Amino acid sequence: MKLNIKNIGLTSGLVWGSFLSFLTLIAILFPPYGQTFLETITSVYPGYSISLSGMIIGFFYGLIDAGLGGAFFAWLYNYISQKK
Numbered sequence: 001m002k003l004n005i006k007n008i009g010l011t012s013g014l015v016w017g018s019f020l021s022f023l024t025l026i027a028i029l030f031p032p033y034g035q036t037f038l039e040t041i042t043s044v045y046p047g048y049s050i051s052l053s054g055m056i057i058g059f060f061y062g063l064i065d066a067g068l069g070g071a072f073f074a075w076l077y078n079y080i081s082q083k084k
Contacts, residue, residue: 001081008070008074009070009071012066012067013064013067013068015066016065017063020055021058021062027050028052
């Protein structure tokens with residue numbers, strides 16, 4: 001079975017970007033929740049913060065980051081499964 005690289009990349013990016021946005025919104029509404037994790041994310045994604053603008057920035061960082069990671073995973077899976 002061959003994976004569609006574009007679809008896996010887009011799906012991965014949308015899931016991670018949406019998760020970051022959702023968790024940021026939850027952290028804004030209920031302050032102690034997710035703070036430690038999101039503070040770690042601020043060290044990984046420059047410009048991201050626990051705010052409404054950070055929620056948008058985090059979505060795009062997640063979309064790009066996990067999108068590339070998912071596409072690489074699908075490509076690697078196809079490459080390895082082709083060699084068998």
